[in-house]
Amino acid sequence: MNERTDLTELAELRDLFADKPHPTADRLAPARAALLAEAGTKRRPRTRMRMRMRMRPVGLRRLVLAGGLVAAMTAGVIAVQTFNPSAPASAAEVLRLAADAATATPWPQPRDDQYLHYERIAETRSENGVPHVGPRHITGQVWQSVDGSRPGLLWHKPSKSRPQDREYKELLTRCPERGAGRPAYADLREWPTDQEQLRHKLAERGNQRVAGKDAATQTWNGVVSVLASPVPPQLQAAIFKIAATLPGIETEELKDATGKSGIAVTRVDNRGPGGAISRESLIFDKTSYVLLGGQELVPGQGRELWSITRPQITDVLPAWSKSVKRTGCL
Structure with missing residues (x-):
């Protein structure tokens, strides 16, 4: 090994990254998510790359390898675990990646x-011959009042798989006599992101959904309940x-x-x-870890799937909403 050559290569490596900002948690998260997404794609053949590396000068090859190592360290990870059905990533790691993707x-x-405009799809299926359950498929365009002070709007469209379903439009009005109901988006912006305070809020919400459960189950029920509609990214x-x-x-x-x-x-x-065992799931994109929707599977009650799209922001409801009458309330 030539000492002068080694010193020259180290100087080149130093100069290459001299103007790069030092990594911080904020900078590492997007790069880490991108690296994980890239790792989920099909690997390219490596034979040709190895031949090219052999043909490069020794100093340049070392520099490229060192640069790759620095990039991996900057992304916050060197070895990446990707999901496949035979060797899934841990559930905790999937949720931590989903937290990175949310922001x-x-x-x-x-x-x-203003209003949040998004699409929500729900499908109910019979499971193992459960009577009086589905199939039912709802594709809904939703306009949700941000602070909940004005009626929202639902436009139910027949799905491609069930064109015979009835199309209808209805106003979504809150009923004071039914209590607070689901928090409005503006209410969720005021929720704490401190872990202990938020855990208490979620357990409280989950207990309203299914009372008398242990703290972990109440918290999970609160998680699923809140995430079924748009949630501010930091809170999500x-x-x-x-x-x-x-x-x-x-x-x-799952699909x-x-x-x-x-x-x-x-x-x-x-x-x-x-006391039969039920399974409730949150479903994420395999590469981006963005939340796609969820599933609830309850013996004797069938299987229900739901999906939700990223919301858009609009100032007003569609003009045709003026002719829509209130048929119920939330």
């Missing part, structure tokens, strides 16, 4: 007087981090209500008839 591309902050990330700490979670491969296959984090519970 990677946040949407603009809406004003209280904090919720995923709490879910990652809960016992009894596991991974599996969402659109038929897209994803990696699911599932928690089992004895909420079925007579």
